[in-house]
Amino acid sequence: MDKNIIIQKLVSKKGQDYTYTIAFFIIFSFFVIFVIRPNILSVFQANLKIENLKKTNAIYEYQIQNVINAQTVLVDSRDDLQLLEEAITNKPQVNQLISDITKTTESNRVGVNKLSLVDVNLKDVSRSDQLKIITFNLGLSGSFDYFNSLLKELYNQRRLKILKNISINRIQEVSSSSGILRIDLQLEGYYL
Numbered sequence: 001m002d003k004n005i006i007i008q009k010l011v012s013k014k015g016q017d018y019t020y021t022i023a024f025f026i027i028f029s030f031f032v033i034f035v036i037r038p039n040i041l042s043v044f045q046a047n048l049k050i051e052n053l054k055k056t057n058a059i060y061e062y063q064i065q066n067v068i069n070a071q072t073v074l075v076d077s078r079d080d081l082q083l084l085e086e087a088i089t090n091k092p093q094v095n096q097l098i099s100d101i102t103k104t105t106e107s108n109r110v111g112v113n114k115l116s117l118v119d120v121n122l123k124d125v126s127r128s129d130q131l132k133i134i135t136f137n138l139g140l141s142g143s144f145d146y147f148n149s150l151l152k153e154l155y156n157q158r159r160l161k162i163l164k165n166i167s168i169n170r171i172q173e174v175s176s177s178s179g180i181l182r183i184d185l186q187l188e189g190y191y192l
Contacts, residue, residue: 089159089191094134097189100157105140108150110183114139118186133188135164140183141171147183154187162188 094117105112118135140147147168154161165186170179 091191093191097134097136097159097161100159100161101136101138101154101187104150104153104157108142108153109146110140110142110150112138113141113182114184131190133190136187136189138183138185138187140185141180142183143179144168144181147181160190162190164188 098115101115102112114137116137118137140150142150151163154163163185165184167184169182169184171182
């Protein structure tokens with residue numbers, strides 16, 4: 001094609017309209033690709049980050065609320081922590097347990113025929129947060145009423161003790177309200 005013909009077509013009214021339209025689309029495409037698209041991507045990425053931060057914030061808020069609840073429970077029971085430490089000591093204190101048992105049997109007029117420890121390991125250094133058990137086998141003799149008051153007093157003491165096994169037998173063949181009973185029981189004490 002001839003150069004002059006092309007120039008005449010571009011200078012004509014119809015050619016000028018197409019030229020402006022093509023130039024507008026080229027400039028508009030440039031702005032869409034290099035200016036508008038990155039801004040739109042930035043907005044979407046910012047919205048995504050905001051949503052992720054909201055989720056993370058909700059998780060942290062939940063954890064903080066749990067800490068506050070635990071702290072509230074500890075503050076409310078702070079005065080009772082001493083009782084808990086007395087109920088379950090951090091050392092075995094076997095002598096204290098034996099003393100509690102003997103004093104209680106003496107005050108309730110129950111005779112102690114046998115008092116023995118069962119499989120105790122005082123050097124146990126396993127987990128410090130795990131409850132450890134000291135087991136006593138007791139052979140007692142006395143009336144049922146005295147034995148009943150003995151159990152009540154044992155359970156009312158601050159040191160936690162649990163009665164595991166019990167066997168009650170009559171010593172005399174004659175039944176009476178004040179008959180002497182032979183009582184064998186297993187008592188467990190706890191420590192950390």
